[in-house]
Amino acid sequence: MWFEQNQEVCVATKVQVEEYRQAFGGYQSANTTTMAGVAYGGEPKQTGGLNKLIELSAIESDLIADCMEWGWGLRETTHMVNQLRLSLNRMHVGTSAVYSAYLRMNPVVTSIGALKQGNVDASSAWAKARLGWAQQLATRFGIWSWDADSVVDCPPYLDATCVTALEPSQIVSWDETHKEVKIGGYGVNGSKRQVRFHRDVNGKVDPNGELAATKSFLNMKYTNQAKFCFGCAIVDDGNGGVVGLRCNPFLYSGKWIRTIDEFEQLQQQEIRRVKALEGKGLPWFQGKRTKTDGIFCNDPVTSLIGVGVKKSEKLASLGIHVVNDLKNMCDEDMRAASKLGLGITLCALRQLHMQTLEAQPGAYMDVSIDHKLAVNPYLSLYGSEWKSHIQRSNLMQGSICITDLVEHIIQESAMVMANSKHADDWLFHHDALSQMTCKSTVTWMKQRGYYRRWLLPELGLNQGTAFASRPVGNSPEFMPWDASLNKDVDDCFHRHRVMTQQLDKDDPRKFCSSTPNRLDSAYVRIMDPTLGPHQGCPTSERIIQDVTKCFSNHLLAVINASGTVVQGLGSRSGLRNTVRNGGWGGTSTKSLGLALRWVHDDALEQTNLL
Secondary structure, X not given: OHHHHOHHHHHHOOOOHHHHHHHHHHHHHHHXXXXXXXOOOOOOOOOOHHXXXXXXXOHHHHHHHHXXXXXXXXXXXXXXXXXXXXXXXXXXXXXXXXXXXXXXXXXXXXXXXXXXXXXXXXXOHHHHHHHHHHHHHHHHOOXXXXXXXOOXXXXXXXXXXXXXOOOHHHEEEEEXXXXXXXXXXXOHHHOOOOOXXXXXXXXXXXXXXXXXXXXXXXXXXXXXXXXXXXXXXXXXXXXXXXXXXXXXXXXXXXXXXXXXXXXXXXXXXXXHHHHOOOOOOOOOEEOOOOHHHOOEOXXXXXXXXXXXXXXXXXXXXXXXXXXXXXXXXXXXXXXXXXXXOOOOOHHHHHHHHHHHOOOEOOOXXXXXXXXXXXXXXXXXXXXXHHHHHHHOOOOOOOEEEHHHHHHHHHHXXXXXXXXXXXXXXXXXXXXXXXXXXXXXXHHHXXXXXXXXXXXXXXXXXXXXXXXXXXXXXXXXXXXXXXXXXXXXXXXXXXXXXXXOOOOOXXXXXXXXXXXXXXXXXXXXXXXXXXXXOOOOOOOHXXXXXXXXXXXXXXXXXXXXXXXXXXXXXXXOOOOOOOOOOXXXXXXXXXXXXXXXXXXXXXXXXXXXXX
């Protein structure tokens, strides 16, 4: 570089090295812009290597903008950008390149006002809305009524003669839950406590024996999760028979639930990516002509083997433009043509003529279709199945639409309530998931007739607030799965994990938490409805217990707390048994709970080997 050769100048003129670099860089930028015919405005030249790999006019920049607007993090956005670049045969980029492009697009960042979560302030908007929601539910269940001596008139939405009556056996309760992937030994029920005993060489407990090696678990910086939506219900057959039933869980591990608008934006992003692809590659270009299609009389001579641009020009000077022109030449014509000094020998003409003997009459009928030219390439190529194919694209395989979850809830709820007392008027109970309460989802649910099935406030309860026409969120007291059912299932999984820990990791009978797919398999087997109400987990008894208390005692407790948080309700640390053993002394009754615990067939054999 000039700088390396002229350091003496810097020293002689006492110019500091860094100041010189800045000055010389400014000179280069000014010189470059002047040569390009652009006025230099004093902007520094953009450098930085890989972090400038993404041009602002590139399709990746659009994807970055979309992802960041949707609330995705930098790491997730970088992953999506690299999935896109992979499909375009472009090199992998890091988060710095994505972040640099994000900054160069000059984003406008504003704070989002946060809604208060559960607190003990009875005057908060959340507590007031929750109090009203609890009062209305309790009124509809017939366990609470407005104080007749109150100086305030009873509003219609709390009047038992105005609201729609409900029964606990009318409700199918659904809730999302995520299970962390864990690798290695992590103690009983994930407590990270290891119990060891001194044992002899035969594995027998021996105070003078050796301790086993300490276990460890992999402390992953970014953990994966298995994602589920669980459903259950108390089902009344109308003849006095009541049973707690499980629904088939909804699985969405490795995916994010998107609103209808977000999902459609992703579809359009993928469609734009496909339409921007170049070339005639599969699967988007179909019916491309191959050698097996043969040659036709009206084909240009370049379709013959050995005829390139130059040779076709020489043949054109002889009046030979298409295959048929050469096919109609006799041997005397070829001899005469070879003597014209155009560089085409008689042997070459005869070889080309031999190829034309197999030429089919007429012209080749082009049946090729470039689906990229269609408005929707996926619809053009796959027809009615296009949505399932676009869902498998790199851009969309990490997302599902909220409609998939709602459809599952509706279908499974209808199935579990079939032939019951409430087969026609059942409702599903789900918290205020933002993807479900947004306008596009509500409109779609109303069009499908699903909205009437959602347990929601009625008669204007909480009207004019952020909690209108939706359940009040952050209310685990009302959710049977939060009450203790999730804890039951987790405990059941951990028992089965211990029972099958000796099995090979790829054994389908193993209950394992090392990957989301293995967690999916484990929880689906434990919760399989076909096992019956008294086997599997949670059992009928537990479902009836938790659904009943959520729609009775818990509602009344929240009302008594003026809508504020009730500690100990809806948490996983709450006490289960309503009847406890007494203190020391007297006759004690042994609990049969442990002895009667259910074990899946996949783990039963391993249990017998212990």
